[in-house]
Amino acid sequence: MDRNEQQPIEQVLNAPTSRRSFLRWTGMAAAAGTMVACGRESALTIEPATVPPATATTAAAGTDHGNGGHGTGNAGTPTTDSGAKAWEEMDKMHEAGIKLFPAKTEGLSMQPLEYRMEGDVKVFELTCQKTMWEVEPGRKLEAWTYNGQLPGPEIRVTEGDKVRILVTNQLDESTAVHWHGLFVPNNQDGVPFITQPPITPGSTYTYEFTVRNSGSHMYHSHHNSTKQVSMGLLGPFIVEPKDKSKDPAYDKEFTLVLNDTAQGFTINGKGFPATVPLTAKLGQKIRIRYMNEGLMIHPMHLHGMPQLVFAKDGWNLPQPFMCDTLNVAPGERWDVIVDCTDPGVWAFHCHILSHAESEHGMFGMVTALIVE
Numbered sequence: 001m002d003r004n005e006q007q008p009i010e011q012v013l014n015a016p017t018s019r020r021s022f023l024r025w026t027g028m029a030a031a032a033g034t035m036v037a038c039g040r041e042s043a044l045t046i047e048p049a050t051v052p053p054a055t056a057t058t059a060a061a062g063t064d065h066g067n068g069g070h071g072t073g074n075a076g077t078p079t080t081d082s083g084a085k086a087w088e089e090m091d092k093m094h095e096a097g098i099k100l101f102p103a104k105t106e107g108l109s110m111q112p113l114e115y116r117m118e119g120d121v122k123v124f125e126l127t128c129q130k131t132m133w134e135v136e137p138g139r140k141l142e143a144w145t146y147n148g149q150l151p152g153p154e155i156r157v158t159e160g161d162k163v164r165i166l167v168t169n170q171l172d173e174s175t176a177v178h179w180h181g182l183f184v185p186n187n188q189d190g191v192p193f194i195t196q197p198p199i200t201p202g203s204t205y206t207y208e209f210t211v212r213n214s215g216s217h218m219y220h221s222h223h224n225s226t227k228q229v230s231m232g233l234l235g236p237f238i239v240e241p242k243d244k245s246k247d248p249a250y251d252k253e254f255t256l257v258l259n260d261t262a263q264g265f266t267i268n269g270k271g272f273p274a275t276v277p278l279t280a281k282l283g284q285k286i287r288i289r290y291m292n293e294g295l296m297i298h299p300m301h302l303h304g305m306p307q308l309v310f311a312k313d314g315w316n317l318p319q320p321f322m323c324d325t326l327n328v329a330p331g332e333r334w335d336v337i338v339d340c341t342d343p344g345v346w347a348f349h350c351h352i353l354s355h356a357e358s359e360h361g362m363f364g365m366v367t368a369l370i371v372e
């Protein structure tokens with residue numbers, strides 16, 4: 001990445017972020033306008049009438065303070081260049097973003113990685129390659145991916161499995177893969193010049209080990225990693241325990257990979273409204289595997305129902321605990337169970353608010369849990 005490309009990333013990461021400045025940074029302000037204009041019908045319809053009047057009054061009172069106004073168009077209400085009331089413009093932008101959710105984009109991430117058996121060894125193949133990745137509708141960026149996916153394909157095995165992973169490097173610089181959280185022999189740890197030579201452009205390197213510990217883990221580049229992981233060389237590595245009674249019971253599961261680098265604020269490689277909602281039936285228990293592959297902490301806040309935190313970095317906790325906001329730091333994995341006891345569309349987002357919402361609406365690390 002040259003300086004010209006790096007500069008805006010720093011702006012986004014360091015400056016107070018608004019949706020518009022974020023889009024301007026990516027040169028996508030015009031596309032965002034199109035996005036709103038084309039107004040794709042969403043599965044989620046939030047009618048203005050569902051906004052409690054008290055909330056609307058409070059919001060209006062904020063701008064009309066000292067006027068005694070209630071947002072009904074009194075002379076003191078700020079207007080925009082076009083003469084529209086500023087608060088109406090803002091509400092429209094918020095509504096438009098919500099109506100797009102979940103917006104379709106190209107590129108599926110974290111698809112289960114197929115393997116072939118060679119004797120008793122599961123053989124996987126990863127290719128590091130350049131991919132145009134659509135983060136939000138119309139916003140496509142060059143990413144460096146494993147097998148064209150960001151995050152990379154999901155490797156899922158069982159404790160005790162023997163694996164061989166062939167990594168082919170199609171990038172213009174060397175790389176290496178570190179198996180983050182897995183106990184591997186030292187020479188399989190994936191750190192160039194400490195445990196192996198770098199995987200040079202055009203070459204293939206073979207990792208081989210027996211998977212000794214279960215849990216939610218990751219794989220990512222460990223070479224020029226600030227850039228390579230930021231550009232997308234990361235993925236989930238999930239190890240089922242041999243004895244499943246170790247874990248609490250659940251009906252379905254989701255992996256949420258949090259990131260905050262070259263693609264902006266993302267969950268599973270997509271920014272709101274292109275994030276994928278979690279869905280469950282009333283009464284189901286879901287497992288969420290959080291993984292942070294970014295450079296910042298992300299306190300993940302689920303509305304409506306508590307999270308039962310039962311594992312950290314693949315280790316089941318001696319004392320699981322309940323919370324509504326779970327901080328996930330870079331490199332960490334946390335596993336939680338949510339008992340879906342209340343129907344509805346529940347907002348689910350990072351609670352560093354500048355990663356999630358601005359006056360232009362929601363963006364970045366926002367999704368929803370839909371309980372039907």
Ligand SMILES: [Cu+2]
Pocket residue numbers: 297298299350351352355365
């Ligand atoms: Cu965050």
